Amino acid sequence: MVIKEHCGVVGVWSRDGEAPMIAYRALKLLQHRGQESAGISYLDGEIRTVKGMGLVEEAIDPALLGRSGLAIGHVRYSTTGMGTIDEAQPLSNGAISVAFNGTIPNYYMYGTKTDTEFILKVLSKSGDVRLGLKRLVELADGAYSIVILTTRGELIGFRDPRGFRPLVLGRVGSSYVIASEDSAIRQLGGNDIRDVRPGEVVYIDKYGNVESEVLAQPQGVTTCSFEYIYFARADSVIDGISVYRARVRLGEILAERHYVDADIVVPIPGSSIPIAIGYSRRSRTPLEFALTRTEMARRSFIMPTQEGREIVLVEKFGVVGEAVRGKRVVLIDDSIVRGNTMKHVIRLLRNSGAREIHVRVGSPMIRYPCYMGMDFPRSQELIAHNRTNREIAAEVGADSVEYLTVEEMIEAIGRRDLCHACFTGIYPLKYPQYSLRLGSMLRGWRV
The missing domain is CATH 3.60.20.10 (Aminohydrolase, N-terminal nucleophile (Ntn) domain)
Incomplete structure (x- = not known):
């Protein structure tokens, strides 16, 4: 899957x-x-x-x-x-x-x-x-x-x-x-x-x-919380709430409650940039766009095969070495699912001379599959499933990893009527057993 x-x-x-x-x-x-x-x-x-x-x-x-x-x-x-x-x-x-x-x-x-x-x-x-x-x-x-x-x-x-x-x-x-x-x-x-x-x-x-x-x-x-965190364009407004403003606020709360002393803030390019802006402003840590992204790179998140995802990762990012060399880096991402992208980026930053890498994530831990439109894999394939922050940091090669809590995410987005099933395992379906049965029936399918 x-x-x-x-x-x-x-x-x-x-x-x-x-x-x-x-x-x-x-x-x-x-x-x-x-x-x-x-x-x-x-x-x-x-x-x-x-x-x-x-x-x-x-x-x-x-x-x-x-x-x-x-x-x-x-x-x-x-x-x-x-x-x-x-x-x-x-x-x-x-x-x-x-x-x-x-x-x-x-x-x-x-x-x-x-x-x-x-x-x-x-x-x-x-x-x-x-x-x-x-x-x-x-x-x-x-x-x-x-x-x-x-x-x-x-x-x-x-x-x-x-x-x-x-x-x-x-x-x-x-x-x-x-x-x-x-x-x-x-x-x-x-x-x-x-x-x-x-x-x-x-x-x-x-x-x-x-x-x-x-x-x-x-x-x-x-409404799917991931629309605000990752999926929608930053210039979209969903149900009266600015996606850009929600992402900046995610970063501000990260800085307020998950601060780490560092030299620079570096976003993984894409939807995490406004989150990094919010973190940088609130923490007063300089923002550096030290990761460059290939203009036409596809999102590895939605590639249909593991081989395709790995090829995209290699082609996707470059590093501005002089921006990170000898620096303590706060690396900002909107979410971590399997951890493939995060491992690759951290390896690139280490090879470019980053002294410390502290990951801060603008969403809660993704621990459960989604059955409402995101093709998340089984729980066992999710890096946060049954792992602590310390264990995840060791897995991806970071000095530390911290996430927002569900309540912090809700506060940042500014609405409580959100679906957070992939974080909490609480599915807003009439018949949740359909989801469980679907997962077992389609094991091995591309669903």
Whole structure:
């Protein structure tokens, strides 16, 4: 099994027939959410789908996209199935096409190979998509933000009643866009209108009329805490909370409660940079960008094989030796999962002359698998499972390692209605036994 992150979805209504190209551009801006495959469905009398493996520019040839007023798109990593082109999204049955972000652990109870196929089956059997969504809420136990395209000329967005995954409605010029993150809409020159609320469905017809309704009352909102820690772009705002500000605050609390005397603060490039900024400001320790990152390096976190992850790690980072030589370093990361990246980075810093390396982590210890959209491995593959801080430090080669507590993370992000199952083992599912059964059934699968 492998660790990967969420998917990204987009849906577009356009008056001028540019929906497929807007979807294509939006998917490139959501590329961080999935690098395994990408696809776009659009309406041209019938539903046409273009999809492939790899990054958006590898998977989709824009020349193959026709003009249409309606389109949906998806960037994927696989949390269920085997990660093949047949399972790349969107999935279509001719009448409707579906793309979704999340995981539904109990899909296997209904005779389907993937949770996306399960969604398509439920929506199709109901005859009417609205009725199908109501039925989906009754059957599905998990996380699902969905965009749907129908041959009747409808674009539909739905966020599950617990609001695990983000979903936002916005405008780009005269076009409506539904997307996983508002940052993609704004970078396209548009504006977000609002977050889709947990349990809410948004309908846009072929004429551009928008209506919404709360299809299912929220069942105790549990938005994924990792959206704020790692997954979302720093310039996104989720449910009114700035991702960037949340990450800076994670770093500030790290400095307040897990301080270590050092010469410099060094972030592992990516989502940990704002955390390092917060730590540096609060601790008054100089910030050095001593790790450089290859511009086009893929996230090792979501590579489909161990060999692929190791190759990415070698290609991913370089070290500015003069910045760390002889220095006591506070190395900041947003999270540690297996520990592969951390071991590699610490080895690079040691080889470049760092005198001490103290790791500070902007999240709690990841000790449990996730069944709501992150493909964390079994507990035994998690470096923090049944290990102390001292043992983890020895494993990765650091002088010390400290993490935020769950309460400190909640304080930093600024909302209590978060899912923290991967830290605490408390799963916000109706039937947690589905998750346990799923883990045992799919051992050895790429799920």
